[in-house]
Amino acid sequence: MARTTKTKSCSSSRKKDAGKTIRGYKEAMDYIFSHTDYEKQRLLRYNITTFDLTRMYRLLKEMKNPEKGQNFIHIAGSKGKGSTSTMLARMLEAGGYKVGLYTSPHITSMHERISVNNKHITERQMTALVREIKPAVDKLAKENIQPTFFELLTAMAFVHFKNQKADYVVLETGLGGRLDSTNVVQPLITAITQISIDHQRQLGYKIEQIAKEKAGIIKEGVPVVTIDQDENALEVIKADSEAKNSPLWITGVNVDFSSRFESSREDGPHTRICVQSETSKFEHLKVPLPGDHQALNCGLALTIIDQLKNLGCEIENEDIVKGLENVHMPGRMEVVFNEPTVIVDAAHNAASLRALIATIGQHIPYDSLIFIFGCNADKDIHGMLDQLQYGADKVIFTRSSSPRAISPDELAEEYNELTGRMCQTSLSLGDALKIAGSAVTRGDVICISGSVYLVGDAIKRFNRIKEAARANAAQQ
Structure with a gap:
């Protein structure tokens, strides 16, 4: 030894x-x-x-x-x-x-x-x-x-x-x-x-x-x-x-x-x-x-x-x-909200993101696909952004709660240089969801991905929303 x-x-x-x-x-x-x-x-x-x-x-x-x-x-x-x-x-x-x-x-x-x-x-x-x-x-x-x-x-x-x-x-x-x-x-x-x-x-x-x-x-x-x-x-x-x-x-x-x-x-x-x-x-x-x-x-x-x-x-x-x-996997192509449809998936590399985009296309009909995306600095950022451009109609970059998260501005800059396409940034998941909510229509899908941390943040957030809705329903 x-x-x-x-x-x-x-x-x-x-x-x-x-x-x-x-x-x-x-x-x-x-x-x-x-x-x-x-x-x-x-x-x-x-x-x-x-x-x-x-x-x-x-x-x-x-x-x-x-x-x-x-x-x-x-x-x-x-x-x-x-x-x-x-x-x-x-x-x-x-x-x-x-x-x-x-x-x-x-x-x-x-x-x-x-x-x-x-x-x-x-x-x-x-x-x-x-x-x-x-x-x-x-x-x-x-x-x-x-x-x-x-x-x-x-x-x-x-x-x-x-x-x-x-x-x-x-x-x-x-x-x-x-x-x-x-x-x-x-x-x-x-x-x-x-x-x-x-x-x-x-x-x-x-x-x-x-x-x-x-x-x-x-x-x-x-x-x-x-x-x-x-x-x-x-x-x-x-x-x-x-x-x-x-x-x-x-x-x-x-x-x-x-x-x-x-x-x-x-x-x-x-x-x-x-x-x-x-x-x-x-x-x-x-x-x-x-x-x-x-x-x-x-x-x-x-x-x-x-x-x-x-x-x-x-x-x-x-x-x-x-x-x-009996298999169920939280955070993998999981629908966490309806009207609009919000999906979370812990895809954290280019291959996973490519598979996610293809799977959404197979399983969920939509008019436009809006991505809320954030990832860690040690990831294949170029490869992931390259996949995003082929699947996302609109991209909002944000950051997760991970200490290793890359800033939304850095993601946006590289995405623009790579694709020449427009995107938006937000410093928090909550603000990113507000931006997406203002642009989404009934036939659109919002997908939150790029980081396990970001997906975890999203699931906790939507669980709180569901719990509040149940509490309100119980009081009525």
């Missing part, structure tokens, strides 16, 4: 917290958030100093390695990780298994990240976990080894899944894969969703570099599942799988896969897939989430199920179908 790497942080506050007893939920959250949170840093370096697995290994060792003995399915990728993970979890749950699911980032609440059988971790459970890990964290602090927020949350998830006696754990990476805090487990299967340009400052500006980071989760002899995707990315995955003697299954190549879009009176617009693998055959299976990209994600999840069957997992096809029917 490599030498322990130390990170710089506010050591004085940690010393003060070290002897403090966690009495309740607020203190537990204060303790967790007092640690370095890379998700909130505007400029983030991706190297073995900031992303150091040695810290994670040391933390887990002090906690007596709660991850040992658990059945992990480890999933990386640029887009589709959350959807694939959720579909896989729902299918396994319908088969009678207890399934832990770890995802990031969250949409509206941190509790979304850790769940067992579709039940988010509770405040009481979260508080108990912080109390449980704190002695180990404080012991490391005496050596000036300071785990990050994400490392602590990942370790807490491992403990929670162990405590809950989960049969399987679907584990989604945070950033990249090779240096991600989740990459300390020995999984049953590794899976890689679609790879596209994203987080270039951290992962690289070429898709081969990004693929190399994602493929870093591949383990010696462990089956790898992916989809037929960009040729250069796929070559990297193939090379890494071969180097580690890991059998590779590619949905759409050595696993038969096809999809088609259709519309019916009963189901409306939707996609159906056919998948034939070693253990199963599905014909015209309805994909629970809209969009061609979700058909690929669904096919990938079914291929993972196929490999789990080869490892002894017993699940009937009827349970698989039932599990897919």
Whole structure:
């Protein structure tokens, strides 16, 4: 094991917290958030100093390695990780298994990240976990080894899944894969969703570099599942799988896969897939989430199920179908308001935005499409703005609550230079909605996208509007 790497942080506050007893939920959250949170840093370096697995290994060792003995399915990728993970979890749950699911980032609440059988971790459970890990964290602090927020949350998830006696754990990476805090487990299967340009400052500006980071989760002899995707990315995955003697299954190549879009009176617009693998055959299976990209994600999840069957997992096809029917993903093509129609979608790279625009066109008729858009400074801004010009009839740039958010004026300037088209800016989501509301007609659609933070802000806002409407209705 490599030498322990130390990170710089506010050591004085940690010393003060070290002897403090966690009495309740607020203190537990204060303790967790007092640690370095890379998700909130505007400029983030991706190297073995900031992303150091040695810290994670040391933390887990002090906690007596709660991850040992658990059945992990480890999933990386640029887009589709959350959807694939959720579909896989729902299918396994319908088969009678207890399934832990770890995802990031969250949409509206941190509790979304850790769940067992579709039940988010509770405040009481979260508080108990912080109390449980704190002695180990404080012991490391005496050596000036300071785990990050994400490392602590990942370790807490491992403990929670162990405590809950989960049969399987679907584990989604945070950033990249090779240096991600989740990459300390020995999984049953590794899976890689679609790879596209994203987080270039951290992962690289070429898709081969990004693929190399994602493929870093591949383990010696462990089956790898992916989809037929960009040729250069796929070559990297193939090379890494071969180097580690890991059998590779590619949905759409050595696993038969096809999809088609259709519309019916009963189901409306939707996609159906056919998948034939070693253990199963599905014909015209309805994909629970809209969009061609979700058909690929669904096919990938079914291929993972196929490999789990080869490892002894017993699940009937009827349970698989039932599990897919239970899939719901907040913040993915979610209609949060009617009259006018307001959609939120956490598309945060160019490929996701292109898929979103195509999916809206397939599923929702409209006269004009108005985008309220904001994103973080470390994204492929040029690529995302390029996609916007082909789908949006009107664009309003705003900023989310993320510390890494780029200013609306910078977005507008680059958009104008790139496209020569007019746009508007707003410093807040509320003002952006007012601008959109003044221009929208009955046949128009407003779409809020570009950032998970912005989508989270929007969902909270519209939930408050709905709650106020219900309260007013109850008083009348």
